[in-house]
Amino acid sequence: MIETAVLPARRGLRLPSTLSGIAGVAVIVVLAPLLGVALAAARGPWAGLSVGTLTDYATTSAVLAVGVGVLASLLGVGSAWLVAQYRFPGRGAFSWLLVLPLAAPTFALAYGYADLLDVAGPLRTWLRQDFDIEVPGTMRSLPGSVMVLSLAFYPYVYLAVRDALLNRSSSAHEAARALGASPARVFWRVTLPMARPALAAGLALTLMETLADYGAVSFLSVQTLTTGVVRVWSVNGSPASAALLGLPLIGTAAALLILERWSRSHRAYGVHAGGWRPVPGRTLTGWRAVLATSACSLLLVVAFILPLGWLGWNGLQSTPEWPRLAAAAGRVAALGVAGALVATALALALALAGRGRPLLTRLAGLGYATPGAVMAIGLLVPAGLLWRAMPGPGWMFGIGLVLLIYAYASRLMAAALEPIASALTRARPSMSDAARALGRTPLGTAWSVHVPLASGGLLTAALIVFIDVVKELPATLILRPFNFDTLAVLADAYARDERIGQAAWPALMIVVVAMPACLWLTRRISRARPGGSPQGDD
Amino acid sequence: MTIDPVLSVEGLGFAYGARTVLSDIDLTVDPGELVAILGPSGSGKSTLLRLIAGLERPAGGRIAIGGTTVADARSSLPAERRGLGLVFQEDALFPHLTILDNVAFGLKGLPRSERRARALDALDRLGLADRADDWPHRLSGGEQQRVAVARALAPRPALVLMDEPFSRLDSALRQQIREDVVAVLRDTGVGVVLVTHDAEEAMSSADRLVLMADGRMLQTGTPEACYHRPVSVEAGRLLGPLNVVPVEAEKEGVVTPFGRLTLDGSTTGIGDLAFRPETLMRSSDGVEARVVSRTFAGAVTRYLLSVGSVRLEMKSFGADPELVEGQTVRVALRTETAPTILSRDQP
Numbered sequence: 001m002i003e004t005a006v007l008p009a010r011r012g013l014r015l016p017s018t019l020s021g022i023a024g025v026a027v028i029v030v031l032a033p034l035l036g037v038a039l040a041a042a043r044g045p046w047a048g049l050s051v052g053t054l055t056d057y058a059t060t061s062a063v064l065a066v067g068v069g070v071l072a073s074l075l076g077v078g079s080a081w082l083v084a085q086y087r088f089p090g091r092g093a094f095s096w097l098l099v100l101p102l103a104a105p106t107f108a109l110a111y112g113y114a115d116l117l118d119v120a121g122p123l124r125t126w127l128r129q130d131f132d133i134e135v136p137g138t139m140r141s142l143p144g145s146v147m148v149l150s151l152a153f154y155p156y157v158y159l160a161v162r163d164a165l166l167n168r169s170s171s172a173h174e175a176a177r178a179l180g181a182s183p184a185r186v187f188w189r190v191t192l193p194m195a196r197p198a199l200a201a202g203l204a205l206t207l208m209e210t211l212a213d214y215g216a217v218s219f220l221s222v223q224t225l226t227t228g229v230v231r232v233w234s235v236n237g238s239p240a241s242a243a244l245l246g247l248p249l250i251g252t253a254a255a256l257l258i259l260e261r262w263s264r265s266h267r268a269y270g271v272h273a274g275g276w277r278p279v280p281g282r283t284l285t286g287w288r289a290v291l292a293t294s295a296c297s298l299l300l301v302v303a304f305i306l307p308l309g310w311l312g313w314n315g316l317q318s319t320p321e322w323p324r325l326a327a328a329a330g331r332v333a334a335l336g337v338a339g340a341l342v343a344t345a346l347a348l349a350l351a352l353a354g355r356g357r358p359l360l361t362r363l364a365g366l367g368y369a370t371p372g373a374v375m376a377i378g379l380l381v382p383a384g385l386l387w388r389a390m391p392g393p394g395w396m397f398g399i400g401l402v403l404l405i406y407a408y409a410s411r412l413m414a415a416a417l418e419p420i421a422s423a424l425t426r427a428r429p430s431m432s433d434a435a436r437a438l439g440r441t442p443l444g445t446a447w448s449v450h451v452p453l454a455s456g457g458l459l460t461a462a463l464i465v466f467i468d469v470v471k472e473l474p475a476t477l478i479l480r481p482f483n484f485d486t487l488a489v490l491a492d493a494y495a496r497d498e499r500i501g502q503a504a505w506p507a508l509m510i511v512v513v514a515m516p517a518c519l520w521l522t523r524r525i526s527r528a529r530p531g532g533s534p535q536g537d538d
Numbered sequence: 539m540t541i542d543p544v545l546s547v548e549g550l551g552f553a554y555g556a557r558t559v560l561s562d563i564d565l566t567v568d569p570g571e572l573v574a575i576l577g578p579s580g581s582g583k584s585t586l587l588r589l590i591a592g593l594e595r596p597a598g599g600r601i602a603i604g605g606t607t608v609a610d611a612r613s614s615l616p617a618e619r620r621g622l623g624l625v626f627q628e629d630a631l632f633p634h635l636t637i638l639d640n641v642a643f644g645l646k647g648l649p650r651s652e653r654r655a656r657a658l659d660a661l662d663r664l665g666l667a668d669r670a671d672d673w674p675h676r677l678s679g680g681e682q683q684r685v686a687v688a689r690a691l692a693p694r695p696a697l698v699l700m701d702e703p704f705s706r707l708d709s710a711l712r713q714q715i716r717e718d719v720v721a722v723l724r725d726t727g728v729g730v731v732l733v734t735h736d737a738e739e740a741m742s743s744a745d746r747l748v749l750m751a752d753g754r755m756l757q758t759g760t761p762e763a764c765y766h767r768p769v770s771v772e773a774g775r776l777l778g779p780l781n782v783v784p785v786e787a788e789k790e791g792v793v794t795p796f797g798r799l800t801l802d803g804s805t806t807g808i809g810d811l812a813f814r815p816e817t818l819m820r821s822s823d824g825v826e827a828r829v830v831s832r833t834f835a836g837a838v839t840r841y842l843l844s845v846g847s848v849r850l851e852m853k854s855f856g857a858d859p860e861l862v863e864g865q866t867v868r869v870a871l872r873t874e875t876a877p878t879i880l881s882r883d884q885p
C-alpha cells in the first residue's frame with residue numbers, strides 16, 4: 001500500500017512538478033518568439049533590405065539611444081536631486097507629479113509637439129508674424145525624436161535615482177561630514193557615487209523603451225531598427241527581413257538587461273543593516289527656492305501639460321467619432337484584462353518556481369527587454385502555420401486574438417514578475433514547510449499560502465500589465481485581426497492621415513486611464529521598498 | 539507484546555552534493571517520549587528533523603513512523619502524507635489567516651463546526667482560546683509559538699517535531715513558556731523530537747538526549763547519564779564546562795592529581811579524567827591549588843584554579859571570601875558522583 005504512495009527519490013528536486021511545469025511553459029512562452037525571430041531571419045529571403053538600409057537604421061537607433069540616454073539622464077538626475085536633496089515649495093507634489101509622463105504613450109507627446117512646433121504651427125507663426133523670428137529645424141527629425149522620448153522616459157531615471165537618494169543611509173553621510181567634508185563634497189564624493197547603480201538601472205530601462213518605441217518615432221518620420229521592422233513587414237511583407245532587423249535589437253536588449261541586473265546587484269550598497277534614517281533635506285529659501293520650484297514646474301509643463309494640453313485643445317476643435325472610439329476602448333479593455341490575467345498567472349508560476357533559480361527570471365526579463373514589434377515578428381512564423389492549418393476564416397479572428405494576448409504575456413511577464421516576487425518575500429520557507437506538514441500538497445500550499453500572501457503583488461502586477469497593454473502599439477499593429485482597432489491603433493491611423501484633432505481623443509483616453517493607475521503604482525511601489533516612504537521610517 | 543516506537547530511524551545518511559551532512563544516525567522515539575537532539579549549529583540536527591518530516595530525502599538508511607517505512611534510499615513519502623506535527627523557530631504562522639484559521643489549517647475533511655471545535659480545543663490547551671479571532675502579528679513572540687504548537691497538535695499527530703521552538707523568545711519568558719508547552723505535550727501523550735542548541739533546555743525537558751556534532755551521533759541516554767558520564771570530551775562539553783585531566787590508569791587504580799582512585803572499567807594506559815566543575819570542592823585533605831581568577835555570577839561563583847600544570851574550573855554556591863586571586867587552597871573531588879575515565883584510544 002505504501003508503495004503506491006511513495007514518490008521516486010530524486011535528489012535535489014525540491015520543487016513541485018506541476019509548478020515547475022507551468023514555470024517551464026512560462027519560460028517557453030517568452031523564448032519561443034525570440035527563437036522564431038532567429039529562425040525567420042536565417043531563412044530569408046530578405047526583401048526590401050540592403051546592407052545600406054540596415055546600417056542606416058542601426059545608426060539612427062544608436063544615435064537616438066545615445067541622445068535620449070544623455071538627455072533623459074540629465075532631466076532625471078536633476079529632478080531627482082532637487083526633490084531628494086532639498087525642501088522647497090511644491091516639493092511634496094512634484095515628487096509624485098514628475099512621474100506623470102509615464103502615463104502618456106510616447107505618440108501622444110509626439111502628436112502634441114509635432115503640431116505645436118510645426119513650421120505652420122501656432123508658436124512659430126506667432127514668432128514669425130509678431131517678432132519676425134524664423135526658428136530653424138523641425139520636430140519631424142532625429143533631434144525632435146530625442147526630445148520627445150527624453151521627456152517621455154526621464155521618469156525611469158528620476159524614480160530610480162530619487163529612491164536611491166532618499167533611501168541612502170544617513171550614517172555614511174554623517175561619517176563623511178564628521179571626517180570634515182563640506183556638504184558639496186559629500187554630494188559629489190558620497191551621494192552621487194552611491195546613486196550610480198540606480199542611475200544605471202533607470203538608464204537601462206530608458207534605453208530599452210527608446211529602442212522599442214514605434215509610435216512616436218515613426219510619426220516623427222525617423223527610421224530606426226524598430227520602425228524598420230514594422231515597415232519592412234507591412235510594406236514588403238517580408239517577415240524574414242523584419243526578423244533580420246530584429247536580431248540586433250534582441251542582442252542590445254540582452255546587453256541592457258545584463259547592465260540592469262549588474263546595477264541591481266550593486267544597488268545593495270545603498271542598503272545597510274542599521275535603521276533607515278532619511279537624510280534631512282536642506283530647506284531652500286529666497287531665489288533658490290523660486291529656482292527649484294520653477295525648474296520642476298517647467299519640466300512638468302514641458303513633458304506633460306504643454307504637449308497633452310495642446311493635443312487636447314486640438315481634440316476639442318474636432319468632432320470625435322464616438323462609435324469607433326467606444327468600440328476601440330471596449331476592445332483594448334478586454335485585451336488588457338485578458339493579457340493581465342495570462343501574464344500574471346504565468347508570472348506567479350515563475351515567481352513560485354523561480355525562487356532560488358535566477359536564470360528563469362532573467363530569461364523572462366529578456367522578453368521584457370525585447371521590443372514588442374520584434375516579439376510580434378517572432379510570432380508570425382507559428383502564426384503562419386496556424387493560419388494555414390485553419391479550417392475557416394472565422395478562426396482567423398480568434399487566432400489573431402490569441403497571438404496578441406500571447407505577445408503581451410511574453411513581453412510583460414517580467415514586469416508582472418517583479419511585484420509578485422517582492423510580495424512573496426513575506427512567505428518564509430518555514431510557512432510552506434508547515435503547510436506541507438499539515439497535509440497540503442505543494443500545489444495546495446501554493447494556493448492556500450502563497451497566493452493569498454502575494455495578493456497585493458498580484459493586483460499590482462495585473463495593473464502594470466493592463467496599463468502597458470492599453471499603451472501598446474507596434475505588436476498590436478502587426479498581430480491584430482483585420483480591422484481590430486485598439487485606442488493606440490486608432491490614434492496611429494488618425495495621425496497618419498494628419499487628423500491630429502481626431503487622434504487626440506484615443507491618445508488622451510489612454511492617458512486618462514493610465515494616469516491614476518500610474519500614480520497609484522508609483523506610490524505603492526516606492527513605499528514597498530525598504531525605507532521607501534520618505535516619512536515612514538522608524 | 540512490545541509497543542511500536544512512533545519513530546524509528548536506522549542508519550540514516552544525507553548529503554548536499556559532495557558534502558556529507560548526516561551519517562549513520564539511529565534514533566527511536568517511543569509513544570509519549572520526549573527526545574531532545576542537542577548539537578552546535580551545523581551539526582546536522584535540523585537536517586535530521588527535516589528528513590523525518592519529509593522535507594528532504596535521505597541518501598541512505600530508513601525512517602519508519604508508527605512501524606511503517608516512510609523513507610529509504612529509494613523512495614520518500616512526501617511531507618503532507620506523514621501526518622506529523624511541525625513547529626519552527628519563527629515566522630511560520632500564516633499571516634493572512636486568523637489564529638483560529640491557522641490552527642484549523644491542518645484539519646481537512648471535517649465539517650466546519652467540527653474543525654472549529656477542534657481548533658478551539660487545541661488553542662484552549664495552550665491557554666489561547668480568547669485570542670482565536672486575532673491576527674498573528676498582534677501576538678507576542680511567546681503567544682505565536684504557543685499558537686504554532688496548537689496548530690501542530692490540532693490534527694492529533696503521534697509525533698511532533700520541534701526545531702528550536704523557544705530560541706527566539708526573551709530569556710525571561712523562555713523558561714515559563716517552555717515549561718507550559720512541555721506540560722501540554724506530556725499531557726497529550728504525543729511523541730516529541732525537540733531540536734535545540736540549548737543544553738539546559740534539552741536536559742530539563744527531555745526524557746532522553748541525543749548529542750550530535752558534525753553530522754554524527756556522539757551519545758544518547760538520559761540527561762543525567764549524558765551529563766555525568768560523557769563518552770567523549772566533545773560530548774561532555776556540549777552539556778556544559780568539563781574539567782579534563784590527563785591520567786594514567788594502572789591495575790591498582792587511576793593515578794590522578796587527587797590521588798589514586800578506583801573506578802569502574804578496567805582500562806589501563808593513558809586516558810582523561812573528566813568531571814564537572816561543581817564536583818570539585820574545598821577540602822582540607824585535598825590537593826593544593828592556586829586561585830587564578832574568580833568570576834561572580836549571582837547564585838554561583840566560578841573559579842579558575844591551577845593544580846600543578848593543570849587548569850581546573852570549580853563552581854560553587856555563594857562566594858567564598860577566602861578564594862581570591864593568588865590564594866592557595868586545598869580542593870578535592872566530591873564522592874557522590876564518580877568522575878569518568880575517557881580512554882585516549884577511542885575516537
